[in-house]
Amino acid sequence: xxxxxxxxxxGSGLFGSIFAYEAxxxxxxxxxxxxxxxTGGNIYCENKDTINxxxxxxxxxxxxxxxxxxxxxxxxxxxNFINSPIANYHGEIYNLPFNMNTFSKIWxxxxxxxxxxxxxxxxxxxxxxxxxxxxQAISLVGTDIYEKLIKGYTEKQWGRDCKSLxxxxxxRLPVRYTYNNNYFNATYQGIPIGGYNKIINKLLNNIEVxxxxxxxxxxxxxxxxxxxxxxxxSIDSYFxxxxxxxxxxxxxxxxxxxxxxxxxxxxxxNFTDKDTPYTRIIEHKHFEFGNQPITYIxxxxxxxxxxGDEAYYPINDDRNQKLYKKYFNxxxxxNNIIFGGRLGExxxxxxxxVINSALKLVTKELN
Numbered sequence: 001x002x003x004x005x006x007x008x009x010x011g012s013g014l015f016g017s018i019f020a021y022e023a024x025x026x027x028x029x030x031x032x033x034x035x036x037x038x039t040g041g042n043i044y045c046e047n048k049d050t051i052n053x054x055x056x057x058x059x060x061x062x063x064x065x066x067x068x069x070x071x072x073x074x075x076x077x078x079x080n081f082i083n084s085p086i087a088n089y090h091g092e093i094y095n096l097p098f099n100m101n102t103f104s105k106i107w108x109x110x111x112x113x114x115x116x117x118x119x120x121x122x123x124x125x126x127x128x129x130x131x132x133x134x135x136q137a138i139s140l141v142g143t144d145i146y147e148k149l150i151k152g153y154t155e156k157q158w159g160r161d162c163k164s165l166x167x168x169x170x171x172r173l174p175v176r177y178t179y180n181n182n183y184f185n186a187t188y189q190g191i192p193i194g195g196y197n198k199i200i201n202k203l204l205n206n207i208e209v210x211x212x213x214x215x216x217x218x219x220x221x222x223x224x225x226x227x228x229x230x231x232x233x234s235i236d237s238y239f240x241x242x243x244x245x246x247x248x249x250x251x252x253x254x255x256x257x258x259x260x261x262x263x264x265x266x267x268x269x270n271f272t273d274k275d276t277p278y279t280r281i282i283e284h285k286h287f288e289f290g291n292q293p294i295t296y297i298x299x300x301x302x303x304x305x306x307x308g309d310e311a312y313y314p315i316n317d318d319r320n321q322k323l324y325k326k327y328f329n330x331x332x333x334x335n336n337i338i339f340g341g342r343l344g345e346x347x348x349x350x351x352x353x354v355i356n357s358a359l360k361l362v363t364k365e366l367n
Contacts, residue, residue, distance in 0.1 A: 005031045008222055010215045011232030013041020014351060015341035017203040018358040019230050026366050030207055031226065035214040039204055041232075042312075043196040043351070051296050052195035053255060053284045056310070058268055059196060060287070062186035063352035069188040072355060075199040078190030081287055084181040085268040085280075089148045096270065097183050098145055099176040106144055112177035118142065119175065136167035141175055152274035157302050157313075158249060166317055191287045216240075230361075232341035234311060235327045241307070243326045246346055247319075248311035250303040254278075258295050277301060314346050338365070 006028040009016040017039070020030045038044050042056035060083045063069055072078075087094040087102075095101035103115035122142025130136035133154065137146045150170075151162055158165055174185070192199055215222055216237060223229070231238055236246045267286035271278060278299040285295050305311060314320070324346045331339050340361055342349045349357065 005029045005226040007228050007230055008226035009230045012039035013232060013341060014043060014354045015358045016230060016232045017200050018355060019361060020207050021203040022362040023366060024207055032204060032207055032209045033213040033215060034211050037212055039209060040197060040200040045195040045197050048296060049294055050292055051285045051290055052288060053296050057251060057300060058282050061351050062184040062189035064187045065352060068352045068355050075202045076192035079193050079288060081191045083183040085183055085270055086266050087149050087270045087272050089272045094149060095181045097174040098141060100179040101181060115177060130167045132163050133165035133167055133169050134162040136170050140173045149272045153270055153272040153279060155274055156279050159304060229337040231337055231339050232344050234343040235331060235339050235346060239327055239330055243323055245307055246323055247315040248305040249313040250305035250309045251312045252301040252303050253298050255296060255298040258297060260295060261293050263295050263297050311343060314348055
């Protein structure tokens with residue numbers, strides 16, 4: 001390991017890797033460390049039998065920002081995968097997002113006006129400002145869709161009754177009165193050809209990387225070897241949970257190899273009843289239109305989070321936002337450390353938002 005660096009980047013996910021790449025391009029000396037045994041953060045893919053397995057859940061790139069799209073295409077071309085997930089409610093199959101295919105199946109109707117009339121009638125039972133997630137959802141899509149396609153899935157996801165969840169979690173739900181199963185209303189979308197590892201490997205090419213290295217265990221050493229630190233771990237862990245831990249929902253993944261070429265016919269199937277313990281099954285080969293004779297599927301189980309677990313979904317309720325604000329104010333007192341990314345900023349970021357945030361920091365810090 002070299003003795004001194006311009007930047008120590010803690011975390012090799014998209015945010016840290018992009019900053020390291022851009023800083024190195026400008027002649028800065030960078031060291032990237034990661035506590036995991038691989039680079040790439042949550043977009044890391046594990047290749048088995050020529051199938052790229054999204055190890056930490058499905059990652060489908062989508063954006064409306066041409067600049068972001070052009071930027072990421074420097075490192076990999078993308079295929080034309082369109083996310084068209086399926087909802088499975090006790091074996092009944094529905095298209096997502098909520099569109100005319102969904103409404104036709106639920107109510108045996110054909111026209112947008114019929115769907116509009118049914119939803120409006122069902123919505124009308126909520127006549128006041130929604131006080132919880134259940135009321136918010138019904139006020140947007142009515143009772144039938146809420147009961148079959150939202151309630152069970154959401155309660156599994158968050159581990160709480162919808163009546164006790166805040167309404168802002170479902171600020172708006174896409175309701176389309178067209179026969180359109182394209183989940184993302186995005187100009188650009190797809191999966192990098194050959195998987196996400198190709199992007200991370202190109203970003204970190206010729207940059208010193210140390211894996212299996214936890215900054216917080218070796219803080220005394222790492223705090224002295226660079227002019228500045230870019231920290232993409234959780235902001236509360238950096239401050240040793242001084243004010244208490246921020247809350248997250250966790251995920252557990254169980255992956256299976258199956259001796260068949262096509263298990264469910266779609267990359268993402270959501271299980272929206274409360275009785276099925278997992279929220280969804282991912283069949284990875286469909287992201288890249290694979291025709292291998294075998295397949296891999298992953299079941300995703302939401303879980304309660306505790307310190308030491310991987311943190312997936314920040315719980316941005318009032319209590320946690322107030323707690324984050326305390327850490328944010330503490331971070332402003334630090335001279336040589338910048339917090340960034342999903343954990344550093346305690347935000348649920350899509351991949352294009354992570355890239356945008358990293359490039360904004362590049363402009364502020366390096367240009």
